[in-house]
Amino acid sequence: MPSFDNIVIWTGFALFVLMIPALWRVIKGPTAIDRIVAVNVIGTKTAVLLVVIGQKFQKVEMFVDFALAYALLNFIGSLAASRFLQKSPCERQESKGAATES
Amino acid sequence: MIQETIITIISTLLILCGLIFFLGAAVGLLRFPDFYTRMHAAGKGDTLSSFLVVLGFAVYQLHDFKFTEAGFKENWWVLLLILKLIGICAFIMITSPTSTHALMNAGWEDDIEPELKHKDANELEKDYPRK
Secondary structure, eight states, X not given: OOOHHHHHHHHHHHHHHHHHHHHHHHHHOSSHHHHHHXXXXXXXXXXXXXXXXXXXXXXXXXXXXXXXXXXXXXXXXXXXXXXXXXXXXXXXXXXXXXXXXX | OHHHHHHXXXXXXXXXXXXXXXXXXXXXXXXXXXXXXXXXXXXXXXHHHHHHHHXXXXXXXXXXXXXXXXXXXXXXXXXXXXXXXXXXXXXXXXXXXHHXXXXXXXXXXXXXXXXXXXXXHHHHHHHSOOO
């Protein structure tokens, strides 16, 4: 039976490997919001990875705070990005008007 | 000793379940055809898997905790640590669906067309008007 220390290391490694498809989506993604979603996924994985690192160094009580702060920043970041990309109603009216004129 | 074995097995199972859901989220993000389906995979898979992995580590903190009065007096901070880890779980469970909803809304109002088999996108717009 493997010790829990090995399990922690392999969990961290698996999390790191699973970030690669999300990174591929960031590079390739056809729309801007696709990229933001992938960055959001990577951010959530990083918050979990911080807990894993804390368990490896036997200092979970310190790394828990980092993970919480990172999750909060990730949430604020994705909300700000979605607000930034959302068209306002008057902007939409303008684009509709331009489409009908041309 | 027996307590440590049981706790290790439970937390390992939780972590493995979480990693399987992470794998599903990653495959879905890579392979689904359009924006909305990718959002579906990323939003759901990520929420549940982060929850499970962090919960597994929260359970593991109990591995050398003694359930006696002396144990509580010596190691009360472990319970505080578990409370914080569960706090991270609750935070992720609340914020991840919220940000998914906000991004989906932004995508819909940003004129990203879904891939539809039977319905027309204009017909869908009647039910869910873009502001």
